[in-house]
Amino acid sequence: MTWSWNSFFEYLVSPYILAGVWTTVWLTCVSMAIGIVLGFVAALMKMSNSAVLRGIASFYVWLWRGTPLLVQLVIIYTGLPQFGIKLGVIESALLGFGLNEGAYFAEVVRAGIMSVDQGQTDAARALGMDYRRMMRIVILPQAFRVVVPPLGNQFNGMLKTSSLASVISMEELLRHAQQLAQIEFRVLEAYLVAAIYYVILTSIWGQVQKRIEAYYGKPYMLSGNVALPEPDLALR
Template identity: 40%
Template sequence: MKMYLTSIFSDPERLDRMMSIAQSSLLPLVKGALTYTIPLTLISFSIGLVIAVLTALARISSVKPLQIIAKIYVSIIRGTPLLVQLFIIFYGLPSIGVTIDSFPAAVIGFSLNLGAYASEIIRAAILSTPKGQWEAAYSMGMTYPQALKRIILPQASRVSIPPLSNSFISLVKDTSLASLILVTEMFRKAQEIAATNYEFLLLYTQAAALYWIICFLLSLVQGQLERRLDRYVAK
């Protein structure tokens, strides 16, 4: 690395060229983040959260078939790499006649993956609710669904928000894997630009810096949200 930096700063022409490449590539990278990386994250997280809630409820239900299905789903997703899951959806399914475009394939893969991991967070949050809350709800004449909706899930959501926020930030970084199934998100843009000028280290570092900025801003939002929750709980 030291020799690389020395070679750059000792060559004014190459330094100017790299500065020019960095400036010209910034807008395409930001565009890739705005048009694919961020939408992919938001859509996948939203769908994955719905899957997570349903899976968590299935895991704690008294219906054995639902429990078994939910356990198998979580076990398969948590026991296989996300990259393999994406490849199966995008490259594997066409072999049996099911062809899915790259962006929907990425959404399906990320949603299923997040749903499995987030379901454990939500399940733990629900189970951490004191039994007295259930008993109080039943004593008021509430049914099981009413108790869940009005009493249990609101409390569980406050417990699960911090770890779910971490999952959201991790998902932002994981979207870079979508480049391997041809989604032209930010990292894919960096690869395409680097293929034309061969400045791979520069472009990949620039993409990494943008990922860091996005995640840093999200971590600030997460911190603010957690402080508000702490004040709410304290009251």
């Protein structure tokens, strides 16, 4: 079977493929959102004074980073029903991706928080801030700036990793490409179209990430008026 430009372009603009692209986008965004929340909670637990909280968070991070995502997904979707826990495809995918991202993000957030100078904590406490205000007003915004680049990498990774959900029959980009490929056996055309859309999505994200980094980096990038020499009038 030879290459068919017709099929290629047909797939490229096919509403079925575009529907898959859209699913991949929201699946990634929602999974990341769940992962970020879980990651923040796990990071704060890991840094808490309570040995129990630290233990729970460490166990979670250890277990989820120690097992393949694909195994986690099939356990959630096909294994849990044995315990009477039946989750739909979408719920399973979001839970699997969210938990997995959270485990990785926990370490990223922890590193971000530890990168904030101890003097910032001193200043916040001296101003009468309690732990929550200190975190919200002073520490987390500064940690976030450090966290954005690795977070962006994870988002990029998640856009592609979301294709694993095709295994549990989530109707996302790869699965739609697979199904098109099976109709006319135009395998290369279908999968190349999928690949092109993944590249487009990660490229768009790259631009978005640049803007976010610029936004959070702005207070640090401004040129100062420090040590600017006075113009020497005698030399004019």
